Amino acid sequence: MTATPAWAEHAIWWHVYPLGAVGAPIREADPCPGPRLRALLPWLDHLIGLGANGLLLGPVHASTSHGYDVVDHLRVDPRLGTDDDLDALLAACRERGIRVLMDGVFSHVGRDHPAVAAALQGGPGSPAADLLDIDWDADGGPAPRVFEGHDALVRLRHSSPAAVDLATEVMNHWLDRGIDGWRLDAAYSVPTDFWAATLPRVRERHPDAWFLGEVIHGDYPGFVTASTVDSVTQYELWKAIWSSLLDANFYELAHALGRHRQMLGTFVPQTFVGNHDVTRITTRLDAARTVLALTVLMTVAGIPSVYYGDEVGMTGLKEDRLGGDDAVRPALPTGPEGLGVDGEGAVLLDAHRALIAIRRRHPWLTTSRLDVAELTNTRLRYRSQGEDGHLEVELMLDPSPQALVRDADGCLLWRGPDGG
Structure with a gap:
């Protein structure tokens, strides 16, 4: 297994797409550039209130539109503010013990x-x-x-020392400023020897940095080994979680959990049920099944993240068209009090807090081993085992969605159809 920095093993990320969350214009001129990044400051206590301790920050570098068409890696996007505004956010995170992961685009430029x-x-x-x-x-x-047919995204020449130098300089620059690591956008599209040449140079100066590669398909352990990243995005498990709940087919989830367990021999995957690139979990599933999805996320091995708004049931459909990401990248209200949480949103918020609290009380879950004890299409029971304890988890879809989590001392969480 790769040597994950000790702090990263205890990270639970709140994932934010900044340009969307603060209401910045994406495809039109910005009439009022300003310190929009400071609009995230009131949300840091919300992050803490959930039980999370990390801010996975989407792209903040100067770009033309959506943030991934970068025009200057060393400058904050004017739509978000300036270096001072980012420094204020980083300082507020440090005050609260919140780690910060920055989104790095080294596959291409705008x-x-x-x-x-x-x-x-x-x-x-x-x-x-x-x-x-x-x-x-x-x-x-x-x-x-260009990158994957997108005319606005020009590929770097990854075989060139100049590209390695650029990535090394950019990563060190922002790590020097106080971030804790990098999400490497579209890492799968970059030769692994590029990362293997870059990341050791960055670790020389920042040995405690954590590097997460965006990888969608393929040989995850092989990619980790060859690239030297610490972790990759566990899309296999993401798909199996929502698909098995939607189709009442826990065999699919059990199969994915078996593959997930095998990966732990090489690295600790980064797990999620929502992010800035996919349809919202509560658009695919109703609230009751969403609680089951979250139960899996928080009771299996991995380094989990919660995508902003999922905790209160925000919906949004990802579409394959210009602007097709907008619905899953909405603006937040000026503060958590503006969420107006009630009904199913309140049930989901309570479930997030309860399940994250369980994970906090059982930190060994990050590297736990899972064994399936009972399996049908509509019922799955498994044990997550660590050196310091175990959890028994039971998921049921029939006659209605229900989740039960127990440790050696008894019931920790029960969620039935009424959210109780």
């Missing part, structure tokens, strides 16, 4: 990044051309190679 024009003007051999992946023999003249 088409408007100054290096793109410089490369095309300077030609092969120019410093900018060394940084970017340019097809110098393309029909119609030199053309940048």
